[in-house]
Amino acid sequence: MGEKFGLLISIFILCVFFIPGSLDLSVQNIRTSQLLGVTTEMQKLVDEEGGVTSRVLDVSSDLKKSGLEVSFTDENGSPISGKQDVGKYVYIHYNYNYDGFTKDNHLETSNYVLISRR
Numbered sequence: 001m002g003e004k005f006g007l008l009i010s011i012f013i014l015c016v017f018f019i020p021g022s023l024d025l026s027v028q029n030i031r032t033s034q035l036l037g038v039t040t041e042m043q044k045l046v047d048e049e050g051g052v053t054s055r056v057l058d059v060s061s062d063l064k065k066s067g068l069e070v071s072f073t074d075e076n077g078s079p080i081s082g083k084q085d086v087g088k089y090v091y092i093h094y095n096y097n098y099d100g101f102t103k104d105n106h107l108e109t110s111n112y113v114l115i116s117r118r
Contacts, residue, residue, distance in 0.1 A: 094110065
């Protein structure tokens with residue numbers, strides 16, 4: 001009888017602690033990977049467009065629907081929009097809020113683009 005009780009306790013501990021923790025870690029890993037992919041694509045888009053054009057703003061508004069807020073600033077931290085002059089830096093800031101398996105999570109990162117063409 002003692003072996004069955006020990007087995008039940010082991011299964012209970014596995015189901016209550018280990019499985020949810022593993023799922024939460026997996027969800028966080030997938031979301032982080034997705035965020036890094038989006039940051040790379042947004043950086044390429046801003047570079048191709050030569051600044052923060054309407055196409056870039058459309059993409060960022062679509063991303064906002066999924067919980068990713070994207071903002072564009074200049075070197076001084078002022079918000080910018082429109083095409084930028086060659087040689088200017090565009091800083092892109094990302095704030096991503098998503099529901100994890102056990103709690104809400106927040107990821108924040110940024111990168112920049114040097115405008116090389118108009």
